[in-house]
Amino acid sequence: MSAQHLTIRPGQTAVITGAASGFGLELARLGAKQGLNLVITDVQQDALDAALAELTGMGAKVAALRGDVSRAEDVQALADLCLERFGAPHIVINNAGVAHGGLIWEHTQRDWEWVLGVNLFGVVHGVRVFTPLMLAAAAKDAAYQGHIVNVASMAGLLNSPNMGAYNVSKHAVVSLSETLYQDLSLVTEQVHASVLCPYFVPTGISQSHRNRPGELAASKPTQSQLISQAIDTLQRLWGLQPIRIGAQAHLQDFYRQHGFVTASGVYDEDGIDHVEMRRDPAGASV
Numbered sequence: 001m002s003a004q005h006l007t008i009r010p011g012q013t014a015v016i017t018g019a020a021s022g023f024g025l026e027l028a029r030l031g032a033k034q035g036l037n038l039v040i041t042d043v044q045q046d047a048l049d050a051a052l053a054e055l056t057g058m059g060a061k062v063a064a065l066r067g068d069v070s071r072a073e074d075v076q077a078l079a080d081l082c083l084e085r086f087g088a089p090h091i092v093i094n095n096a097g098v099a100h101g102g103l104i105w106e107h108t109q110r111d112w113e114w115v116l117g118v119n120l121f122g123v124v125h126g127v128r129v130f131t132p133l134m135l136a137a138a139a140k141d142a143a144y145q146g147h148i149v150n151v152a153s154m155a156g157l158l159n160s161p162n163m164g165a166y167n168v169s170k171h172a173v174v175s176l177s178e179t180l181y182q183d184l185s186l187v188t189e190q191v192h193a194s195v196l197c198p199y200f201v202p203t204g205i206s207q208s209h210r211n212r213p214g215e216l217a218a219s220k221p222t223q224s225q226l227i228s229q230a231i232d233t234l235q236r237l238w239g240l241q242p243i244r245i246g247a248q249a250h251l252q253d254f255y256r257q258h259g260f261v262t263a264s265g266v267y268d269e270d271g272i273d274h275v276e277m278r279r280d281p282a283g284a285s286v
C-alpha cells in the first residue's frame with residue numbers, strides 16, 4: 001500500500017460533506033479537536049444547525065451551508081464559501097452518502113438517480129470543484145499540502161446481495177479515487193487522494209430515506225426492499241457497536257494508516273490485505 005501522509009496542523013481548513021451525522025460529524029469533531037477550520041455541508045438543515053452549534057461550542061471556526069451534493073451548484077456554493085472564509089482547503093472529505101436496499105432489478109429509475117446522484121455525483125462534483133483550487137494553492141505555495149478523501153465502502157470493493165445501486169455507486173467511487181490518485185501523481189507532489197472503505201457502523205445510513213428528495217420519491221417498497229429495511233432496523237436495534245466508538249475507530253485508524261485504501265471490517269486480515277493490494281493504484285501499470 002502506498003503511504004501518503006495526511007499531516008494535520010491547527011489552522012488548516014477541512015471541507016466535509018454530509019457533516020451533520022455519522023462519519024461526517026465524527027470527522028468534524030476530530031477536526032475541531034485538532035484546531036482545523038471547518039467548512040461543513042449537509043442536506044438536513046436541523047442536523048446541520050445542531051452540528052454547527054456543537055462544533056462552534058468546541059471552539060472551532062466553522063462555516064456551514066445547507067446543500068445537496070448531487071447538485072453541482074450547491075457544491076460550487078460550498079467552494080465559494082470556503083474561499084471567502086478561509087481560502088483554499090487543505091483537506092476535502094467527500095463523505096455524504098445514502099443507502100438503498102432491494103434486488104437490483106427492482107430498483108426504480110428514481111432509486112438509481114437518487115443513489116448515484118448523491119454517492120457518485122456528490123463525489124464527482126467535490127473532486128471537479130475542489131481539486132483545481134487545491135492545485136492553484138499548491139502552485140502558489142511550495143509548503144502547501146492538500147488531501148482529498150472520498151468515502152466509499154467495503155461495498156466499493158466487494159459486492160453483497162440486495163444492495164445493487166449502492167454497490168455500483170461505491171465501486172464507481174473507488175474507481176474515481178484510484179484515477180484521481182494516478183492523475184494527481186502526474187502533475188503534483190503536493191495534493192494527494194485516498195479512499196475510505198468502512199464496513200458496517202450503525203450510523204444514520206439505514207435511515208437514508210429521511211433525506212430523499214420529493215422529486216425522486218420512492219415507489220411502494222417491493223418485498224426485497226422491505227426485507228432490506230427490516231435487516232437495517234434489526235442491525236440498528238442490535239447496535240453492533242456504539243456509533244461514537246465505531247466511527248472514531250474507523251477514522252483514527254484511517255489517519256494512522258494514511259494509505260490510499262483503508263478498509264476495515266469482519267473479513268480476516270489476509271482477505272483485507274488481498275483486497276487492499278489489488279486496489280493499490282501505485283502498483284497498477286499505466
Ligand SMILES: NC(=O)c1ccc[n+]([C@@H]2O[C@H](COP(=O)([O-])OP(=O)(O)OC[C@H]3O[C@@H](n4cnc5c(N)ncnc54)[C@H](O)[C@@H]3O)[C@@H](O)[C@H]2O)c1
Nearest residue numbers: 018021022023042043068069096097153200201203204205
Ligand atoms: N455506516 C456505515 O456502515 C458505512 C459503511 C461504509 C460506508 N459508509 C459511507 O459513509 C458515508 C457517511 O455515511 P454515514 O454512515 O455516516 O451515514 P449518515 O446517514 O449518518 O450520514 C450521512 C450524512 O449525509 C447527509 N446527506 C444525505 N444526502 C445528502 C445530500 N444529497 N447532500 C448532502 N448531504 C447529504 C445526511 O443528511 C447525513 O447527515 C456515506 O458515504 C456512506 O455510504 C457508511
